[in-house]
Amino acid sequence: MERKSRIAVSAAAAAASVALVGGGVGAAMATTADDQSSEQSITGAALDRASAVALDFVGEGEVTGTEVGDEESLYEVEVTRGDGTQVDVQLDESFAVVGSKADTENDE
Template identity: 60%
Template sequence: MKKSTRWTIGGAAALVVLAGGGGVALATAGDDEDARPDVAITGDALEQASEAALAHLGEGQVTDTEVGDEEGYYEVEVTLDDGDQVDVHLDEDFTVLGDERDSEEPGDDD
């Protein structure tokens, strides 16, 4: 076998290996928090999480929930009486870890 033929076969084999590795990298690159669907809180946990969030804020209505939130075990979205939305983050025992207002007011750079 000629040297040039061996180099061609070797180069082609290297390209196949590199292309396969790149495909794996691309397939796993999109595996992040935003790609996973939100899972709503259900059952007794929904009731306990909602009560804890509303007690913490003192007003509002629960409009969305999520299990496995990045800031805590549970996240409860509450729409306040003035229309603002607040995400309340809870641990597994429904203890409030904190909250985050979702206001996007112009000039609100806090």
């Protein structure tokens, strides 16, 4: 009986290890699929406020990306205009615009 118990425990441990490694590979693949995997998106009320400020600053468009703790500011909001151009709007902790950068790359 003791031998069967050890085999069952060993099999369960092996299955857990495979699941853990497989899950880790899946997580690694998910994070490397996006070059900006370490970025944290703005959420909740901060997202609403940052989006409104960025859209007002740009004048038109749609929020297509956000980031907390950007290298240039606390918040970064990416706004895509109707013509496809993008503007990254930098906001401080009080949601004041501290900078912006228009994306001039063409994706052809």
